[in-house]
Amino acid sequence: MDLKYSSEQDLLRDSAFGYLSSVYDYHARCRIVAGKEAIDRSIWAKFAELGWLALPIPEEDEGIGGDAVDLSVVMEALGSRLVVEPFLPTVVLGAGLIDLLATGEQRAILAEVAQGTAMLALAHQERGVPFGSPRVETRAERSGEGWSIRGAKILAIGAGLADHVLVPARISGAIDDAEGVGVFVVSRGTPGLELTEYPIADGRRAADLSIDIAGLSDSALLGGCENALPALEQVIDKAIAASCAYVVGGLDMLIRLTRDYTAGRSQFGKPLGRFQVVQHRLAEMQVKRIEARAAMQLAAIRCDGPRIERIRAISAAKVKVSEAARYIAHQAVQLHGGMGLTEELSVGTYLKHVLTFERLLGDTDDHLRRYAQLLADGRIDVRRGLVNEGAEA
Template sequence: MDLNPSDEQRLLRESAERFVAESYDADHRRKMANDPLGFSPSVWKQFAELGWLALPIAEEFGGLSGGAVEIGILMEAFGRGLVSEPYIATVVLGAALIDRCGSTAQKQALLPKIADGSLKLALAHSERAARFDLAKVTSTANRTAQGWRLSGSKIAVLDGHAADEIIVSAQIHDHHGPSGRIGLFLVPAQTPSLAISDYARLGGGRACNIELSDVQLAEDSLLGDDHDALPAIEWAIDRAMAALGAEAVGIMQTLVDTTLEYTKIRKQFGRPLSANQVIRHRLADMAMQVDEARSMALRAALKADSPPVERARAASGAKAKIGKCARFVGEQSIQLHGGMGVTEELEVGAYFKRLVAFDTLFGGSAHHYRRHAELGRTPVLA
């Protein structure tokens, strides 16, 4: 297998890294951290102009038909700048689920709007009692004469406060199929009886909790048909974990680069810290952890469209391994910066916080080691 990037992929990496370097400095990140929206609408518009919002969308719907590898290239660059725009929520999760589950009419209506930046989405799936088990959904959708009635609670909805429409998962209760199957419903953010409470996420960006109290929806609010959407949700979140892994690699690489430069200029007993052999060994260990994480993120992206068990094992393996690598690199970076590593003057702490958030999002390393092991006992043909 040739793992060398194509010319198009190299151009994507170069343009993304250049844009992030020019647009995301420390002042911009501090401004976004204090912004109620959590990101810049003008930057989001630039994402659309650069074609990044259209990257994974099929050409027939105004997209570029890119894959998980191209998404990973973009996300690694985003990690370098601690980008807080709702790319995962809208493009990696939202657009993917519409493409996977939506009817032709829904795709034609929604995907071009995602590509041009006029529609932002969020996925509301996690619930308090689920503990990262994607199959545990207690929110309900009851069929009515007018359409659907949704009730339930969702937590940790990425960028839900800024979404124009929220994709909500719920158990379908009707007489058309087996009870308990999961459906995905498009809920406009301004829908009555929908309560949204947002909060800042560790490391930048925002998330929210959602309460649905007998929310009335039209018949066509259901994405696609009423078959069980759980396999599609698992597929989309595995892809999101691969993308987040690539973002974590970008963060880790920035910490290694920053720490290397700091040890060259920080002097102790009349010579740079980097002149000490033990410091060099620690920097080398950090670089090795980044390379291992990059390999796992690439593997998860390459397996994103493989059969379910193979794809899920690659995603969980990457999430678990990159989580451990990220914590090692973050802690070493803080320690090698000494007291400066926990001050507002340097951004090492901000990058470390984003890595801590990554380790928890969609389940930590311990959860994914267990999932990886359980999937290993699953028959390949299952």
């Protein structure tokens, strides 16, 4: 399999890394995180100008029509600088779900995202519900000519900034049914929508939602669809692949920072980087990075493929990237000594993002179980490395 980028993707990569290296150093990021909104709207507008916000949006919706590999190129650049602007919740999760489900005038939101005039968030997670479970306790019921929604969501990244929050809610059936779930678009300021915003460990902000909304119009239900869980699974998988690319971009930076630090820091009369044990650690960090990057690229390639191939690649990548990132981040902190955990250096912030990445969108145990279930169902022949699409789910 060819994991090389096309010439257009190489240009996109050079442009993304070039722009971010000129405007988004660690000190700039610290100023942004400490601000009232924890984003820089002028930088967000530049993302729109560069076409990044339009990248995965179809051309008929004023987008570029790029695929998951194109998206991974930009995410890797964003991760190298730990960019906190809500690219993942808006472009990957929010716009991705609207693209899969919305019809007619509902799709106008995609053009707003591409132009940088609308931010989105997905509020899908509920307290006590494990990753991959069809359980949805938030309820939507017919109320006159519209809908009423009641429930609660947690850990919605970027919801405090969002112009529209996408809320999965159960329309019919029991709370664990695989069908009977729709996705509603709830605009900022809608009566009955209350957000409690807070920072998470890596500097981004999330929110818990309390929902008691009445009189929501029919147009709020995306595509009129009452079987939205497959689309939700697909877009969350794409977000996992994009998050893996983001983390891999950070691993490149961690290794570079550690190499430069050990080359300049002297002990016992010579630079730390000349000690064999340090060289061995740096070499192992590089091997782990290469393994993580290969898993990430395969996940991006499989994102738009058949479901079983997608799940296999995505869950494998989440596990591989998590393990490699934790090793690299820990080594980077140790080789920086006590300075590695101070706010003066960026190394500790990269570690915080790695630890956050491990917990969001399913942790390592969740994805090992998901992968193991494919084996148990006969969906993967591990001896031959093949996917059996004909096996029963």
